[in-house]
Amino acid sequence: MSHDTVVDPRALRFGAALTSAVLALVLVTPSPAREIVLGAQTVVFALGVFVSLGASPWSWLFRAVVRPRIGAPDRTEDVRPSRFAQAVGLTFALVGLVALLAGATTVGLVAVGFAFVAALLNATTGLCLGCELYLTTRRLARTLA
Structure with missing residues (x-):
């Protein structure tokens, strides 16, 4: 598990843009290719959740190609809300993948559609x-404690 505590918010938006593109591709690609593409995006989400955000191929691409051209960030953000958001994305991707593999195409595409809208909004x-859900649940937990 990574000990990263902060993240460049520009990297998050870059990752969300690439995720949006991948999920859009899933929505318009026929089976079985869409399940392969969704499986790959599911792995990307899982790396962000279980390893670190920096372990994602999207983060690597940002660090290798984009950040050298735009420089260091003016500010950073706490990584915890973003990792929680990756977990939400992973959940929707897994639901979508399992549903598509089981032949429940509508359920699968709706799950992917929800993840796509969230990623596109972020991008x-x-x-x-x-992230907003993370912050809301943290506030609620403090209120109930």
Whole structure:
């Protein structure tokens, strides 16, 4: 498990943009290719959740190609909300993948559609629904404690 505590918010939006593109591809690609593409994106989510955000191929690509051209960030963000968001994405991707493999195409594509909308929203506006859910549940937990 990584001990990374902060993340470049530009890397998050870059990753969300690539994730959006991959999930859009899943939505328009016929079977069995869509299950392969969704399986690959599921692995990307799992790396972010179980290893570190920096272990994601999208993070590697940002560090290797984008960040050298744009420089260090002006600010960083706590990594915990973003890792939680990756877990939410992983959940939707797994539901979608299992449903598609089981022949429940509508359920699978709806799950992928939810993940796509969340990733696209993050990529285009910076609003991370999974991060907001993390912060809301933390506030609720403190209130109930």
